Amino acid sequence: MTKQRDSFIQGRMKGAKYACKGALILLRTEASIQVQFTIAILLTIAGFYFEISSTEWMLQILSIGLIISIEGLNTAVEEIADFIHPEFHNKIGLIKDIAAGAVFISAIASTIVGLIIYIPKIIAL
Numbered sequence: 001m002t003k004q005r006d007s008f009i010q011g012r013m014k015g016a017k018y019a020c021k022g023a024l025i026l027l028r029t030e031a032s033i034q035v036q037f038t039i040a041i042l043l044t045i046a047g048f049y050f051e052i053s054s055t056e057w058m059l060q061i062l063s064i065g066l067i068i069s070i071e072g073l074n075t076a077v078e079e080i081a082d083f084i085h086p087e088f089h090n091k092i093g094l095i096k097d098i099a100a101g102a103v104f105i106s107a108i109a110s111t112i113v114g115l116i117i118y119i120p121k122i123i124a125l
Contacts, residue, residue: 026072032103033071040064043114050121060117063110070106074099 026033047060077099081092 022072026075030071030075033068033075036064036068036071040068046118050118052117052121056117059113063113067103067106067110070103074103 027037043060043064047057052060078096081095085092
């Protein structure tokens with residue numbers, strides 16, 4: 001039983017290694033992820049500056065995680081679509097547009113969360 005448990009733990013550790021590798025690849029190679037990461041750093045600094053509440057931190061972190069995650073999924077969709085059909089194809093274009101639309105929706109929602117958190121604090125200055 002210990003051997004089975006060890007292999008389970010080793011499998012999870014391997015999975016975490018691959019996940020970290022994928023995150024680093026995204027951060028190094030994808031301009032959109034780099035922009036989102038920079039915004040995340042700026043919002044983290046703003047959070048400390050404005051001393052946002054625990055609830056606001058949770059919403060901000062969830063919003064940052066949501067948009068960066070969906071951006072990563074969009075990149076994966078684009079990569080697999082290009083691999084399957086390298087030339088332009090209307091259906092592949094539609095698939096990419098839908099994936100980009102998901103990023104857009106999460107960006108709008110995250111922007112609204114940010115505005116709700118920071119507008120009152122900026123007005124109070």
